[in-house]
Amino acid sequence: MSSILPRIGVRLPIVQAPMAGTSTPALAAAVTNAGALGSISVGAVEAAKAGEMVGALKALTDGPFNVNVFTHAPAKADPGRERAWTEALRPIFAAYDAEPPTTLREIYTSFNVDAAMLETLLAARPAVVSFHFGLPPAPIIHQLKAAGIVLLASATNLDEGRAVERAGVDAVVAQGWEAGGHRGVFDPAAPDAQLGAFALTRLLVRKLSIPVIAAGGIMNGAGIAAALDLGAQAAQLGTAFIASPESSADAYHRAALLGPGAAATEMTRLISGRLARSLPNRFTALKDALKGVAPPEYPIAYDAGKALAAAARAKGEGGFGAQWAGQGAPLARALPAAELIATLAAELAAARRAR
Structure with a gap:
């Protein structure tokens, strides 16, 4: 199994979750510049706005970043x-x-039927594109991969993880029941096993041949270390960044979080x-x-x-x-994104030394 983050030039096993409504180009750039993988979500905006967001992000960093799209059924x-x-x-x-x-x-329009969004991503060529709520049609996956873009997709159970692998996606994000924001199930009408992040991570690591990124409830270096011990190649954190000044969370959201x-x-x-x-x-x-x-x-x-x-x-x-x-x-900690990444890296190192 190849390592996914070193392949795109990411130094730390930390991915900032692209939570719509709080992730911003400034937040993603700060995370990327600190050695992790920054992310933005364009699932809730039109293609023109998405292009502006990617352009703003490119102006703030020369490093790799992830652009997330929503792949729900219309x-x-x-x-x-x-x-x-x-x-x-x-x-x-x-x-x-x-x-x-x-x-x-x-x-807003599902990426599955949004030709303008696909063209925007193919023109911008971010290092990573990730899918939430399922998978786009195979021709879209093929076009993104042909453009040299690394692909991630969320999964909440083994069947979804296997579908991600079969589709040729490069790595799977194991979204546990603990995770904030929208549940990434492919079929919202189907029964949900409500697997926790660590049980799901270990299951996908054992059963799939593609890299796994753990997501859900991970807030510090000890949690990242635990995810890595289970075989994940990285941990994805979203709630941890909501209180960062670079986040677009409003004052009410921040007050509720804290x-x-x-x-x-x-x-x-x-x-x-x-x-x-x-x-x-x-x-x-x-x-x-x-x-x-x-x-x-x-x-x-x-x-x-x-x-x-x-x-x-x-x-x-x-x-x-x-x-x-x-x-x-x-x-949650109200730290600037770069300081939070440095803190997480130090906590991860300390957790590893303690073993």
Whole structure:
């Protein structure tokens, strides 16, 4: 099995997770310049904006970085279901002197059918492109590989990991149940074994022939060392970077991350229509009020979620945002990204010396 990070010129076995909503070119560049692999997510933006983000990142670093895209099945509109959802949310909107959207739209396009995004990536040629929520069609994978781009894909179980390997993707990210943000399952309607990061990592290491990157709940050097001991070639950390000044997390998200609620993250579909791990907030607290009302498909439900968050924020309430975080949230440190990478590297070295 070849080593994945040295192949692209990354010195440390640390990958910054490309969490949409918090990852920025400045954050990714700081991580890359510190010797790890920085990442940005373009899954929630159009191709033109993605090109700007990649350009901004290239202006800040000469090193390798990862660009993440969303490879979910395109959403199927259901006007009746969408209407029922906005009506269920109407009283909450009214509490902030607002009306829910009259119609909901698919707020961003799956990479699987986004020809403009593919052209943007082929032109930019980042060192790494990663997939979340599944795999794109084989011709897309072939074009990216032909451009010399190293490919990663998330998997939450062995079947998904095997699909990643069969597709010719270079390495698999073992996303454990602890991980913050959206659950990367290929089929959100299928049963989820909810495997933890370390059990999943060891399973994929034993059963696959491609490199494995562990993800979920890892916040410090001891966690990275444990992942490496299980056979992972690197650890991916996302929540660890949310409080960094280079992150785009707003003040409400940062306060929630560093507050007592960080010890009780929870899975919710309410915000986006797809299961994601969040800090407890005003939106997750609606689970009882909205019980029995199915949110629209992802990312159509996100249209309503974002509208509610904006309406509440206009009235000084920031608790309806997408405040994603993993189960390691209580271990978060508000450090500049480069300082955090240096700290993680020192902790990793100390953990190895202690053995």
